[in-house]
Amino acid sequence: MSLGACVWFTGLSGSGKSTTAAALVPLIRRAGREVTVLDGDVVRTHLSAGLGFSREDRDTNVRRIGFVATEVVRHGGICVASVVSPYRATRDAVRAMVGPGFIEVFVDTPIEVCERRDVKGLYAKARRGQLTGMTGIDDPYEPPLHPELHLKTMEATARQNARLVLKFLEERGVLDPQPLEPARSER
Numbered sequence: 001m002s003l004g005a006c007v008w009f010t011g012l013s014g015s016g017k018s019t020t021a022a023a024l025v026p027l028i029r030r031a032g033r034e035v036t037v038l039d040g041d042v043v044r045t046h047l048s049a050g051l052g053f054s055r056e057d058r059d060t061n062v063r064r065i066g067f068v069a070t071e072v073v074r075h076g077g078i079c080v081a082s083v084v085s086p087y088r089a090t091r092d093a094v095r096a097m098v099g100p101g102f103i104e105v106f107v108d109t110p111i112e113v114c115e116r117r118d119v120k121g122l123y124a125k126a127r128r129g130q131l132t133g134m135t136g137i138d139d140p141y142e143p144p145l146h147p148e149l150h151l152k153t154m155e156a157t158a159r160q161n162a163r164l165v166l167k168f169l170e171e172r173g174v175l176d177p178q179p180l181e182p183a184r185s186e187r
Contacts, residue, residue, distance in 0.1 A: 066094030
C-alpha cells in the first residue's frame with residue numbers, strides 16, 4: 001500500500017494557502033497519485049455549515065477537517081488541506097489524529113500583504129469594527145513552532161513553493177521522485 005500523507009497548509013487568511021495547494025495538486029497527480037482536497041472555505045459551506053467563528057466553532061471545524069484527513073491517510077491516500085487553523089493546540093490535536101503522515105506547512109505572509117490580497121474584504125470590515133473575531137486582527141493566529149515546511153510567500157511564488165512541498169513528499173517516500181522539468185521563466 002502507498003504511504004498516506006496529509007499536507008496541512010496553515011496561515012492567515014490571504015496568505016496563499018489555497019493558491020499554493022492548487023499549484024501542488026497537479027504535481028501530485030502527475031506523480032501518479034490521487035488527491036483529496038480540503039479547502040477551508042469549501043468545507044465551511046458543506047461539512048461545517050452552521051458553525052460560526054467562536055474559538056469553539058473554529059476548533060470544531062478544524063477537528064472535522066482533521067477527521068476526514070485522518071481517514072484519507074489511513075487508507076493510503078494523500079490529502080491536501082488549506083485551513084487558517086489559527087490555534088496551535090488544535091493543529092497539534094489534528095497532528096496526533098493523523099499520525100506520522102501529518103505534514104504541517106506554515107504559509108508565512110505578513111498581515112499587510114494578506115490585507116492587500118483580501119478579495120472578500122474581511123480585513124477591511126474587521127479594521128472598521130464591522131467584523132469581530134478576525135484572525136490576525138482581534139483574534140490570535142498562533143504560528144507553528146516546528147512545521148515540517150515553512151514557506152515564505154514574499155520570497156517565492158506559489159509554484160516554487162509547491163515544488164518545495166513536492167520535493168519534501170518525495171524525500172518522505174510518499175511520492176516517487178519525478179524527473180526534473182526544464183526550467184521555465186516565472187514571474
